[in-house]
Amino acid sequence: MHQDRLAGVGTALEVGNIVIIFPEGSRGNPEQLSQFKSGVAHLARRYPTVPVYPVFIHGLGKTLPKGEALLVPFFCDIFVGEPLYWNGDKFRFMAELSQRMNNLAAEGQFPAWQ
Amino acid sequence: MMGLELDPAVRWTLAGIFGLLILASIVVSLLNRSAERDLSELRQRINTWWIMVSVFGLAMVLSRTFSLLFFGFVSFLAIKEYFSLIPTRRADRRVLFWAYLAIPLQYYWVYAEWYGMFIIFIPVYCFLLLPVRMLLVGETDGFLRAIGTLHWGLMTTVFSLSHAAFLLVLRHETPNGILAGPGLMLYLVILTQLNDVAQYLWGKSIGCDKIIPKVSPNKTWGGFLGGILTILILAILLGTILTPMNTWQSALAGLIISMGGFFGDINISAIKRDLGIKDTGTLLPGHGGILDRVDSLTYTAPLFFHYIYYLFPWHTFGSHGIL
Numbered sequence: 001m002h003q004d005r006l007a008g009v010g011t012a013l014e015v016g017n018i019v020i021i022f023p024e025g026s027r028g029n030p031e032q033l034s035q036f037k038s039g040v041a042h043l044a045r046r047y048p049t050v051p052v053y054p055v056f057i058h059g060l061g062k063t064l065p066k067g068e069a070l071l072v073p074f075f076c077d078i079f080v081g082e083p084l085y086w087n088g089d090k091f092r093f094m095a096e097l098s099q100r101m102n103n104l105a106a107e108g109q110f111p112a113w114q
Numbered sequence: 115m116m117g118l119e120l121d122p123a124v125r126w127t128l129a130g131i132f133g134l135l136i137l138a139s140i141v142v143s144l145l146n147r148s149a150e151r152d153l154s155e156l157r158q159r160i161n162t163w164w165i166m167v168s169v170f171g172l173a174m175v176l177s178r179t180f181s182l183l184f185f186g187f188v189s190f191l192a193i194k195e196y197f198s199l200i201p202t203r204r205a206d207r208r209v210l211f212w213a214y215l216a217i218p219l220q221y222y223w224v225y226a227e228w229y230g231m232f233i234i235f236i237p238v239y240c241f242l243l244l245p246v247r248m249l250l251v252g253e254t255d256g257f258l259r260a261i262g263t264l265h266w267g268l269m270t271t272v273f274s275l276s277h278a279a280f281l282l283v284l285r286h287e288t289p290n291g292i293l294a295g296p297g298l299m300l301y302l303v304i305l306t307q308l309n310d311v312a313q314y315l316w317g318k319s320i321g322c323d324k325i326i327p328k329v330s331p332n333k334t335w336g337g338f339l340g341g342i343l344t345i346l347i348l349a350i351l352l353g354t355i356l357t358p359m360n361t362w363q364s365a366l367a368g369l370i371i372s373m374g375g376f377f378g379d380i381n382i383s384a385i386k387r388d389l390g391i392k393d394t395g396t397l398l399p400g401h402g403g404i405l406d407r408v409d410s411l412t413y414t415a416p417l418f419f420h421y422i423y424y425l426f427p428w429h430t431f432g433s434h435g436i437l
Binding site: 059072074 | 199
């Protein structure tokens with residue numbers, strides 16, 4: 001079942017398309033990173049030569065948090081990191097991805113929002 | 115009627131700005147060939163000037179409505195940048211939304227030439243009603259800070275800037291003919307922006323002691339006084355072409371714009387210091403954010419507006435009664 005879900009993504013990667021994955025799986029609490037799902041690690045293992053670019057987005061949660069219907073304009077920031085590749089182990093890969101994402105988030109300077 | 119409502123003096127002045135930009139571009143490319151210094155930021159700054167002046171000029175030439183839309187959009191970007199920079203409360207999302215709605219209303223009063231409403235809408239109605247909206251949310255933790263920063267932002271980015279737009283709907287009959295608002299608005303915007311440029315250039319070339327190193331390390335007495343002198347001369351020259359003011363009135367307008375521009379600039383600088391940031395954004399390459407560009411205008415627009423408003427009996431386009 002799990003294999004089938006990623007099959008379409010695999011064909012896209014094989015023809016050289018760009019695939020965008022939101023590893024959090026859903027919009028959780030706004031402006032809080034939640035635990036990443038490991039689908040991206042399965043893909044990286046299957047396609048070890050495909051670069052995985054961590055992209056951190058800030059501000060979308062303020063603009064339109066989960067459960068709200070009213071969009072309030074804010075400037076959003078997007079941070080694009082250096083690519084990483086499959087490193088041989090699912091947990092190590094996910095740990096590296098989380099680390100990279102946290103580093104990207106630390107580059108930004110965001111005002112308090114509670 | 116495209117562009118036909120603009121006086122020849124206004125059109126020539128607009129052409130003059132483009133001439134100045136061409137000159138700036140030539141000077142920088144010549145400097146680039148000879149100097150070993152890195153001029154990429156200066157080049158970027160001038161390229162952004164080209165875009166800003168083109169959009170602004172196009173809006174002016176198209177019609178008064180487009181010019182009003184232009185200023186409304188600048189207010190929108192400025193307050194959006196402000197809301198993105200300051201700490202806000204999640205509970206206040208809807209209050210911020212109401213604050214955004216003040217922009218089309220405020221510029222509609224200008225469009226409708228309704229001075230009475232234009233001048234009290236934000237200082238009175240928004241000032242009283244936004245706290246009510248915030249009270250309905252019921253979150254009292256940080257209430258004063260939240261409503262205080264919200265109102266300050268509305269006053270600075272919408273109320274103040276909309277004064278530049280209100281100049282556009284003014285009309286004054288002199289013995290020599292009718293003088294209209296676009297000239298006044300252009301006078302204000304040109305002098306305000308050139309004041310920034312002049313203070314920067316004089317500051318770089320003669321410098322001297324810093325005025326307020328704690329707030330803005332780049333502001334020197336040389337830049338400040340050189341800027342005032344430059345703007346004084348330009349204000350007198352342009353005053354006779356674009357406005358009904360005489361020499362002395364123009365000189366005082368120059369002084370108001372130059373000093374007001376300085377304080378508007380360091381006012382935003384103080385906020386940046388407070389928030390621990392260098393630029394208010396990245397929207398305008400070489401300049402920073404939109405607030406970095408309109409900081410001076412937030413002071414000069416209302417100051418110049420009320421000065422000229424006091425000097426002459428003004429009419430609007432739609433009505434013949436004095437405002």
